[in-house]
Amino acid sequence: MKHDRILALDGPLNFRDIGGYQNDKGQHVKWNKIYRSDSLSSLSKEDQEKLVERRITVDIDLRSKYEQNSAPDKLWSNVRFVDAHIYSENRKQNKGDNKLYRFVHHIPDMGDNWLGQIYQQVLLNSHSQHEFAKIFAELIELPEEDALVYHCSAGKDRTGMTSALILTALGVDDDTISRDYLLTNELYDFALAKQFPDDNEIASLVSKMNITKGEGPAIRGITETIRQGWGSFDGFFKKELGFSQKDLNRFRKMYLE
Template identity: 30%
Template structure:
């Protein structure tokens, strides 16, 4: 897999611009190694959709979502999100419980350096396949049902990015296309990242220290891939033997001829 520039314009993944929901993309159109493509209008990834505007909610309802999977922990949520839960089948599948709350991250950033924050993110990605098998395996088992599925975390880049790696690998999407889809978060989250950086700066955090937490890097996803290869013998074995995923069902549900 090749690294892309942080601000590079993505070449894959159809974005759906909303008022209050960042990084919402349809995975439809991504090509598989055997020449098929992911069906459009079936699989969506995004940042937190729960504070959607009225217009956003109308668009999301038009997607006819069967399920929304939320990788955030309880500490990342707010009471204002209740209306979204009443509108959709919203399933909590927490990953990194406590680790991504501002109460946890702020002391790290105030006392840390950019290199330390990057090391933290590499550790997080290395932990994804080891420590969160139940959450990500449950996500993929839900996908096997073949419904219209939206999955998200806060910014739609790290937990959602790893989930996309697993899902797209199971569908047989080319490795370079998976990486390009992952790195595209830097483009779609550009304004969101600027707002988050400015807010953190008001609290005394150096924007350069926060940058490794806001951006995605090829090295992050590669840390997950290295862990899967080293500890489990590669992606096919990890999906089949560790997560018990039926890739045949995934492909029947989500690939077009």
């Protein structure tokens, strides 16, 4: 059966399936189960019908409250909205600022990799980890016949980080994860990125990131940090996100074939 990675829609430019990628054991991520996207505020009626046809019943919004209020998702029939705003406004929640924590966990230095630094800070933030755990909980509880989509504004940064975590959990290699991340550069029109006022710190950061194209090394701020800090995704999943090995085994059974 032929599968399309990119779903052509009238509104969103970066709506795609993360299925089909092969992992280190020769298994493949299931198609038609997990989707990633840019903003869903521009969905047309026809777009909504396409999402209903694909049984996408969970919409996880990774954007800040400010962004959600400025451009709310256009929800379709039988979908459940989940707020999982990834970015924290509290710097004290960033474990990566603690030198002892970085030493104990062998957290790598991202050097001049600007986006990689931000991604690492997000990964090590306790608020962000709580939201990532929420996303995995939704995936683990998703009915077999249903599908799920998560998104931010451009579908690059927060969505890219989430995709990297999911694909890493499923055993997909770094190069494949980077290629998936870089697809946004081909699909999204950065010139159309919505700009937010400078008086909101998170919104200002989002505006800057939304007009910045992705770079291959950036997403390694996620994958390398997990590998060097916890040895494998399993350790990060259990120690930082609070799940069990049983949960992880169930997740892999659900989304690999």
